[in-house]
Amino acid sequence: xxxxxxxxxxxxxxxxxxxxxxxxxxxxxxxxxxxxxxxxxxxxxxxxxxxxxxxxxxxxxxxxxxxxxxxxxxxxxxxxxxxxxxxxxxxxxxxxxxxxxxxxxxxxxxxxxxxxxxxxxxxxxxxxxxxxxxxxxxx
Numbered sequence: 001x002x003x004x005x006x007x008x009x010x011x012x013x014x015x016x017x018x019x020x021x022x023x024x025x026x027x028x029x030x031x032x033x034x035x036x037x038x039x040x041x042x043x044x045x046x047x048x049x050x051x052x053x054x055x056x057x058x059x060x061x062x063x064x065x066x067x068x069x070x071x072x073x074x075x076x077x078x079x080x081x082x083x084x085x086x087x088x089x090x091x092x093x094x095x096x097x098x099x100x101x102x103x104x105x106x107x108x109x110x111x112x113x114x115x116x117x118x119x120x121x122x123x124x125x126x127x128x129x130x131x132x133x134x135x136x137x138x139x
Contacts, residue, residue, distance in 0.1 A: 003130035007117040008033045014071035030079035043086045047132035049093035057101045057123045069096040092132040
């Protein structure tokens with residue numbers, strides 16, 4: 001059922017890593033976190049929009065150890081294949097954001113999943129999957 005959201009604790013692993021075991025473990029962690037909240041027996045067949053926000057922990061102004069947004073996307077997309085959506089070709093819109101946990105936030109209407117991420121007090125991904133917007137409406 002969409003929209004669907006969940007969090008994954010910990011630092012994401014880049015798809016460019018040379019440590020393939022670590023990458024596979026990360027994908028499995030993402031998949032298990034999604035599976036724990038997914039209430040349907042099958043993936044959706046609709047076109048979807050996926051929004052990933054990486055809440056990282058780094059000193060303000062020093063993001064050198066934080067993975068690039070584009071490098072954390074593929075493992076997440078792969079992990080959700082066959083569970084949330086049939087295949088990632090269904091993703092028509094994709095948003096990837098990074099936010100430093102050491103910043104100030106004003107959040108209106110915070111979801112339970114996002115609140116859970118903040119309450120854990122560590123780096124996390126917030127992942128939202130929703131029905132894709134109408135491709136004719138360009139607003």
